[in-house]
Amino acid sequence: MLTMRYLSRTDALAAGAGDWALAVADVRDAIRLYHNGEAAMVAESVLPMGMDPREKAYGLPASLGGRFDAAGLKWTVHRARASGDLPSITSNTFVNRLSDGRPLGLVESGLLTTVRxxxxxxxxxxxxxxxxxxxxxxxxxxxxxxxxxxxxxxxxxxxxxxxxxxxxxxxxxxxxxxxxxxxxxxxxxxxxxxxxxxxxxxxxxxxxxxxxxxxxxxxxxxxxxxxxxxxxxxxxxxxxxxxxxxxxxxxxxxxxxxxxxxxxxxxxxxxxxxxxxxxxxxxxxxxxxxxxxxxxxxxxxxxxxxNLFDIALAQRVLQRAGQHDIGTVLPLF
The missing domain is CATH 3.40.50.720 (NAD(P)-binding Rossmann-like Domain)
Incomplete structure (x- = not known):
């Protein structure tokens, strides 16, 4: 059965999202891959979500080879202000395996954004x-x-x-x-x-x-x-x-x-x-x-x-989550 893994912010922390040594290593490796032509980014896609210019959604895709072997999309929605229990910015990153396209997981990315x-x-x-x-x-x-x-x-x-x-x-x-x-x-x-x-x-x-x-x-x-x-x-x-x-x-x-x-x-x-x-x-x-x-x-x-770094960090925590059975496994088919 084809599955993917969902990680909440708590799950991402349990999978090492807050480990600074690992985060810095992710950024170092990602920029080396980009320098060597083994990683790629395309321009962000911007979707207006109302008359207020602050209210937009952003799609940020990137791919990385090497230890990441990932292609992903970070999707972020910005609202003018927080409303109730909903923050003004929500963000999630979806990751596929680069080598064969297999869906791997979805990670809540508000924390990962600040860490990277x-x-x-x-x-x-x-x-x-x-x-x-x-x-x-x-x-x-x-x-x-x-x-x-x-x-x-x-x-x-x-x-x-x-x-x-x-x-x-x-x-x-x-x-x-x-x-x-x-x-x-x-x-x-x-x-x-x-x-x-x-x-x-x-x-x-x-x-x-x-x-x-x-x-x-x-x-x-x-x-x-x-x-x-x-x-x-x-x-x-x-x-x-x-x-x-x-x-x-x-x-x-x-x-x-x-x-x-x-x-x-x-x-x-x-x-x-x-x-x-x-x-x-x-x-x-x-x-x-x-x-x-x-x-x-x-x-x-x-x-x-x-966006290169967003995908790198999300993939690393997904890999660790898979090794330690962290998060929620969801069936796709």
């Missing part, structure tokens, strides 16, 4: 900073911020302080309260310091990670300093002037999405103020080719979020 994004940020930190960071600043208090906070604690024991800022300061309490379930017990965890002002949060730090949905920039050129990395995973936090002030601009990838993405770097490109050839290196250049910035450079990394 934070795993990319981890690689950017490892590849771009001249030394392990001692201080980090996290801007935002939503799901992406939760995942990044867990990643920073798990992946960077060098950190002594993590500075936190959000426009709505009260949300930082909820952010910190997520940590006991999101991170392993550590002998020496970094100090978490909440700040009421943005300037205080970024005054003394090695890396600034933007995880907000800001439609207008608030990070100004004064945030740019030598040997400091600005990572933008959100929407439009960094002004064009801030990006222009950085010595080195990097990105996970430059693709067709530059023609329509609302992220700062791509808006800057469409405004005629940035050229694609100004990208010093993409993630492939950092991970596969080993490109590193000159000493003393001020650094910027734009994270668009590649």
């Amino acid at each position: 994004t934070a795993a990319v940020s981890a690689l950017a930190i490892e590849c771009l900073l001249p030394a392990a960071p001692r201080r980090a600043t996290l801007l935002g208090a939503g799901r992406q911020a939760e995942s990044h906070l867990a990643m920073l604690i798990a992946r960077f024991p060098s950190l002594g302080t993590i500075h936190l800022w959000n426009r709505t300061a009260s949300r930082l309490d909820r952010l910190v309260q997520t940590l006991p379930d999101a991170t392993p017990a550590l002998d020496q965890s970094p100090a978490l310091v909440r700040h009421e002002t943005l300037n205080a949060a970024i005054a003394e730090t090695d890396v600034i990670i933007c995880c907000t949905s800001a439609p207008e920039p608030f990070l100004l050129p004064s945030a740019v300093r030598p040997d400091r990395l600005i990572i933008q995973t959100g929407f439009h936090e960094a002004s064009f002037e801030t990006i222009a002030a950085c010595d080195v601009v990097t990105a996970d990838l430059w693709g067709d999405f530059a023609e329509r993405s609302a992220k700062s770097l791509f808006q800057m490109y469409r405004a005629g103020r940035f050229r694609p050839e100004q990208v010093a290196a993409d993630l492939s250049g950092l991970v596969v080719d080993g490109w590193r910035p000159p000493a003393g450079s001020s650094l910027y990394f734009s994270s668009f979020g590649l």
Whole structure:
């Protein structure tokens, strides 16, 4: 009988979705496969779901060979706001085996999306900073911020302080309260310091990670300093002037999405103020080719979020779920 496996968010966690070492390895392997022509992505499909421009559905397909042997589609629905017990964003990833097309499973992907994004940020930190960071600043208090906070604690024991800022300061309490379930017990965890002002949060730090949905920039050129990395995973936090002030601009990838993405770097490109050839290196250049910035450079990394990584993580947790009989097996025929 032909079957497929369904994994809820709880199932995905039980199958290792929150394992940061494995998530970073997934991203490394996926970008190597893409570099070698053994993985592929096609442009996302966008379906309007109402008059509000925020209400859209996105189809994100990709395939990977190697240990993944997967072809899949991530399907995400964005609504303008949450309603009752329904969040504003719902996401699921469907995976087939690449080699023979066999349906393998369906995974709830809200968690995986934040994990793969934070795993990319981890690689950017490892590849771009001249030394392990001692201080980090996290801007935002939503799901992406939760995942990044867990990643920073798990992946960077060098950190002594993590500075936190959000426009709505009260949300930082909820952010910190997520940590006991999101991170392993550590002998020496970094100090978490909440700040009421943005300037205080970024005054003394090695890396600034933007995880907000800001439609207008608030990070100004004064945030740019030598040997400091600005990572933008959100929407439009960094002004064009801030990006222009950085010595080195990097990105996970430059693709067709530059023609329509609302992220700062791509808006800057469409405004005629940035050229694609100004990208010093993409993630492939950092991970596969080993490109590193000159000493003393001020650094910027734009994270668009590649469907390649969504399929890689979903397939890995499906493989582990099959090995340990996690989730619900559903008959197809």
